[in-house]
Amino acid sequence: MSTVPGNELLTEVEVPNRAGDRSGAVGKAIDTVIRSLVPVLLALVAGGVLLLILGHNPFAFYSSVWEHGAQNKAWQESAKRMAPLLLIAVGLIIAFRANIWNLGYNGQFLLSAAIISGLAPSLVNDLPLGLAFLILFVVAGLVGAIWTIVPALLKAFYDTNEIITTLMMSFIGVGLAQILIKGPFQDPSVNIAQTKVLELDKMLPHIPGTKVHIGVLVALAAAVVVYFAISRTSFGLKVDVLGANPRAARHVGIQVKQLIITSFFFSGLLIGLAAAADILGVWGYIRANWNPAYGDTVIPFVFLARLNPLVVIPFIAFFAVLSTGGTLATQEVGLPTDFLLVLVALILLFMTVIEFLGRRRSLGQSYLTNGLREALRLPGRKKDGAAAEAGETPKKVAR
Amino acid sequence: MSPAVTSAVVEVKGITKAFPGVLANDDISFDVRPGEVHSLLGENGAGKSTLMGILSGIQTPDSGGILVDGEPVRIDSPRKALDIGIGTVYQHSTLIPALTVLQNLMLGDSGKLLLDAASARARLEEFGALLGVDVDPEARAADLALGRQQQVEIIKALWRGSRLLILDEPTSMLTPQAVDELYTVLARLKADGLATIFITHKLHEAVSLGDRISVLRRGRMVGTLDAAAVSSTPPDKLEEIVIEMMFGSAAADLADVGELRVGLGEAEAVEAHARATKAAVGEPLLELAGVAAPGEGTDPGVADIDLVVHEGEVVGVAGVDGNGQRALAEAISGQRRLTAGEIRLFGAPVDRLNVLKREKLGLRYLTDDRIGEGIVGSLSISLNLFLKRIGQAPYWRYGSIRRGTIDARAEELCEQFDVRAPGVETRAGTLSGGNMQKVLLARELSFGAKVVVFHKPTYGLDLKTTLGVREMIRQMRDGKAALVISTDLDELLEVSDRIVVLSRGRLVGEAEPGPGAAERIGGMMIGDVSLSLAGAGAEGTE
Numbered sequence: 056m057s058t059v060p061g062n063e064l065l066t067e068v069e070v071p072n073r074a075g076d077r078s079g080a081v082g083k084a085i086d087t088v089i090r091s092l093v094p095v096l097l098a099l100v101a102g103g104v105l106l107l108i109l110g111h112n113p114f115a116f117y118s119s120v121w122e123h124g125a126q127n128k129a130w131q132e133s134a135k136r137m138a139p140l141l142l143i144a145v146g147l148i149i150a151f152r153a154n155i156w157n158l159g160y161n162g163q164f165l166l167s168a169a170i171i172s173g174l175a176p177s178l179v180n181d182l183p184l185g186l187a188f189l190i191l192f193v194v195a196g197l198v199g200a201i202w203t204i205v206p207a208l209l210k211a212f213y214d215t216n217e218i219i220t221t222l223m224m225s226f227i228g229v230g231l232a233q234i235l236i237k238g239p240f241q242d243p244s245v246n247i248a249q250t251k252v253l254e255l256d257k258m259l260p261h262i263p264g265t266k267v268h269i270g271v272l273v274a275l276a277a278a279v280v281v282y283f284a285i286s287r288t289s290f291g292l293k294v295d296v297l298g299a300n301p302r303a304a305r306h307v308g309i310q311v312k313q314l315i316i317t318s319f320f321f322s323g324l325l326i327g328l329a330a331a332a333d334i335l336g337v338w339g340y341i342r343a344n345w346n347p348a349y350g351d352t353v354i355p356f357v358f359l360a361r362l363n364p365l366v367v368i369p370f371i372a373f374f375a376v377l378s379t380g381g382t383l384a385t386q387e388v389g390l391p392t393d394f395l396l397v398l399v400a401l402i403l404l405f406m407t408v409i410e411f412l413g414r415r416r417s418l419g420q421s422y423l424t425n426g427l428r429e430a431l432r433l434p435g436r437k438k439d440g441a442a443a444e445a446g447e448t449p450k451k452v453a454r
Numbered sequence: 455m456s457p458a459v460t461s462a463v464v465e466v467k468g469i470t471k472a473f474p475g476v477l478a479n480d481d482i483s484f485d486v487r488p489g490e491v492h493s494l495l496g497e498n499g500a501g502k503s504t505l506m507g508i509l510s511g512i513q514t515p516d517s518g519g520i521l522v523d524g525e526p527v528r529i530d531s532p533r534k535a536l537d538i539g540i541g542t543v544y545q546h547s548t549l550i551p552a553l554t555v556l557q558n559l560m561l562g563d564s565g566k567l568l569l570d571a572a573s574a575r576a577r578l579e580e581f582g583a584l585l586g587v588d589v590d591p592e593a594r595a596a597d598l599a600l601g602r603q604q605q606v607e608i609i610k611a612l613w614r615g616s617r618l619l620i621l622d623e624p625t626s627m628l629t630p631q632a633v634d635e636l637y638t639v640l641a642r643l644k645a646d647g648l649a650t651i652f653i654t655h656k657l658h659e660a661v662s663l664g665d666r667i668s669v670l671r672r673g674r675m676v677g678t679l680d681a682a683a684v685s686s687t688p689p690d691k692l693e694e695i696v697i698e699m700m701f702g703s704a705a706a707d708l709a710d711v712g713e714l715r716v717g718l719g720e721a722e723a724v725e726a727h728a729r730a731t732k733a734a735v736g737e738p739l740l741e742l743a744g745v746a747a748p749g750e751g752t753d754p755g756v757a758d759i760d761l762v763v764h765e766g767e768v769v770g771v772a773g774v775d776g777n778g779q780r781a782l783a784e785a786i787s788g789q790r791r792l793t794a795g796e797i798r799l800f801g802a803p804v805d806r807l808n809v810l811k812r813e814k815l816g817l818r819y820l821t822d823d824r825i826g827e828g829i830v831g832s833l834s835i836s837l838n839l840f841l842k843r844i845g846q847a848p849y850w851r852y853g854s855i856r857r858g859t860i861d862a863r864a865e866e867l868c869e870q871f872d873v874r875a876p877g878v879e880t881r882a883g884t885l886s887g888g889n890m891q892k893v894l895l896a897r898e899l900s901f902g903a904k905v906v907v908f909h910k911p912t913y914g915l916d917l918k919t920t921l922g923v924r925e926m927i928r929q930m931r932d933g934k935a936a937l938v939i940s941t942d943l944d945e946l947l948e949v950s951d952r953i954v955v956l957s958r959g960r961l962v963g964e965a966e967p968g969p970g971a972a973e974r975i976g977g978m979m980i981g982d983v984s985l986s987l988a989g990a991g992a993e994g995t996e
């Protein structure tokens with residue numbers, strides 16, 4: 056009876072035994088706020104303390120972040136930064152909801168970025184600009200999507216742990232991107248490893264009256280479309296069933312293999328689009344050593360938004376302000392820009408603390424779906440995963 | 455109050471617990487004394503598990519208090535409950551399958567930095583002697599039979615020193631032999647002075663095992679039959695009283711109170727069977743020819759299955775749990791690939807059809823694993839009712855879900871199948887076991903079901919619901935067909951036209967319900983794993 060053990064406990068955790076403790080919509084709203092905002096606030100406070108220790112004035116620092124990230128014209132920089140971040144976030148949301156840890160975002164992003172940086176300079180000259188952009192976006196999306204196929208097939212057919220396969224494919228993708236940039240796509244006129252730079256008038260057009268390129272609109276539209284797909288289409292419901300209970304998905308006749316592959320595909324596609332928006336909207340070229348690792352910074356916000364593609368928008372906006380304003384603010388006071396990563400790490404840390412406390416007290420739902428939680432606890436041991444929910448974790452048996 | 459009350463080990467006073475839309479426990483007072491088994495009964499959703507959840511620290515009450523040895527305590531975590539000495543055995547195993555018995559037990563010691571295997575082993579031996587069972591400390595939990603797993607669970611609950619043992623529906627998944635063993639264990643614990651709360655839906659168990667009997671109804675304590683009453687009343691009369699307490703005046707409406715007793719005697723079962731209108735048997739609807747399907751994990755596969763279910767027929771599959779029941783059911787539903795043979799539905803082979811296509815033809819599978827694969831706990835009741843028709847009109851149109859239509863239909867279904875929930879938007883995972891089953895029944899039996907595979911259709915259901923489900927199965931005779939896989943022989947004798955016996959993945963015989971059928975079927979099941987499973991049961995008769 057491989058399936059019986061642990062079921063009772065699975066309910067205990069899956070079922071909001073504790074969420075029910077607080078009744079009504081007000082309680083739920085409070086839970087959501089606690090879950091979603093408190094880690095951010097705590098991280099900012101802890102970051103402030105850290106600044107104090109380092110001999111800086113935290114209030115001055117944060118207001119400088121705000122000034123450089125949101126005030127006057129600065130918000131436009133942040134808005135542009137939002138485009139890739141949001142597209143990646145939405146791409147991750149699709150995968151995570153399906154209980155798929157697509158951690159290969161860096162490879163998917165950079166490979167797409169390299170390929171369209173290589174193709175763009177000639178395409179924008181040979182074709183009408185609109186058509187060229189369309190083709191480039193499609194290509195970018197497809198490259199990102201194709202880069203998920205190997206992990207997708209391995210997971211669908213052999214139940215191979217995708218955390219490992221996507222990471223490996225990511226390394227390969229990053230390496231391949233560098234080879235492409237140094238090889239076929241190398242701009243012969245410079246001796247740095249980079250592609251040819253797009254002329255300014257051959258980049259994505261701006262939203263009228265601003266300096267914000269339309270890639271931002273693509274990202275916002277993607278968030279809305281994915282929100283619709285998740286909440287209203289049968290694809291969305293199937294993804295949620297797969298994410299919440301893979302065995303139930305099989306039982307009710309969902310084509311699990313196909314769904315795994317499709318979810319992976321769309322996830323990679325959106326991450327590929329992120330590369331197109333960023334390259335064509337902001338940079339115009341790519342360097343071999345460039346790796347913004349957007350995905351790494353986005354992950355906490357994806358979970359803070361509880362995998363909701365609309366809720367994630369303000370979080371991404373917040374982070375965009377923090378990262379554009381923060382880059383300047385840190386330079387101003389002579390801190391390394393890595394300080395921003397410290398803030399992100401602090402958010403993750405406080406999320407973990409709240410997640411942990413939340414299991415003991417009534418702190419609303421987990422950030423993760425059940426499936427994801429289990430995948431994290433016992434990688435590769437899905438079948439018995441439920442058992443790990445038993446009050447103690449198996450790790451404690453020191454053997 | 456009498457001095458007996460003051461001697462309670464654990465006393466619950468005025469406990470109230472509300473969930474959104476339900477008052478699961480409403481001002482409940484209750485106590486357990488050392489050396490007694492206190493049976494707790496109540497309909498599905500009456501609030502039994504919630505009350506036990508409060509005692510074992512999974513839930514916190516909204517109001518009311520708990521006294522342990524007369525001292526008020528706050529039980530705010532499962533660990534605290536264990537510290538106080540309240541151990542709980544849940545309905546399903548909570549052992550970690552990959553770990554050995556000893557490792558599972560030592561998880562209870564994890565407060566300590568260093569685990570001490572030697573003393574744990576000694577302690578296990580002590581418990582083995584106390585309970586009269588012999589458990590191999592090095593066996594993997596997954597390899598143990600369910601009854602044995604449960605014994606380990608009991609030991610785990612008692613591991614840190616216990617004064618109260620809570621058993622939530624411990625017998626619903628056990629073979630009769632394992633139930634006997636459990637009785638013996640409980641008797642020994644009782645003699646040792648332990649207090650036990652015993653939750654069950656089976657009246658005869660409650661009556662034969664309980665020193666006192668309490669009944670919950672819709673969150674309220676209906677009353678407790680004290681020891682004097684229990685010991686002085688004949689079991690039959692007692693069962694009637696309890697039914698009355700459980701269902702109130704509704705019990706009178708139930709045609710035949712005697713029939714409510716799950717575990718009917720054979721004579722009664724035969725009578726019930728004769729009473730059922732037997733429609734003429736028609737065309738074969740479901741045919742299995744030489745079917746073989748692989749096992750999964752410790753769950754064995756099936757081979758050489760030849761079986762035909764005709765229109766208007768209910769065929770029972772008897773057997774000890776773990777003899778290929780799941781493989782058989784999943785092979786038919788399409789969840790498991792065949793390695794040989796053929797399955798025909800309405801005369802046409804279905805080997806190339808996946809789960810969904812078979813379901814569209816009218817084949818349904820009521821899974822026995824409600825929580826594991828039946829429902830998605832985090833989704834609403836409505837959505838759970840429609841999981842097998844995702845994307846189909848009229849519930850989805852132009853690719854978009856029509857929540858209004860779905861909710862309206864879901865409300866009808868909940869009404870029809872008597873699902874007790876605050877609303878159709880309630881998350882299915884919060885339902886009591888019985889109500890989950892009703893949701894699944896509603897899903898499988900509606901929308902044009904023609905051939906239904908019922909897998910343990912009534913386990914964990916209260917008497918009334920059990921009767922209702924059996925009635926639904928009998929109604930399949932009306933132009934449909936049913937295959938009922940059950941470990942409850944009485945149930946099969948009651949609902950089936952024919953019973954086949956599954957043993958070690960093969961069909962070993964067939965019988966029609968009638969005089970002597972139980973013995974014959976029992977005989978066919980014997981000579982297989984049931985012997986080795988039950989082996990330890992015989993010696994424990996103090």
Ligand SMILES: Nc1ncnc2c1ncn2[C@@H]1O[C@H](COP(=O)(O)OP(=O)(O)OP(=O)(O)O)[C@@H](O)[C@H]1O
Nearest residue numbers: 072473478498499500501502503504884886887888
């Ligand atoms: N975590 C929860 N959130 C919301 N409602 C809940 C929760 N747990 C239980 N309930 C509700 O409380 C009521 C009592 O449930 P409980 O599980 O205690 O019943 P039960 O007597 O154990 O029933 P069964 O015999 O079916 O197991 C039910 O209506 C159930 O839906």
Ligand SMILES: [Mg+2]
Nearest residue numbers: 502503886887
């Ligand atoms: Mg219960």
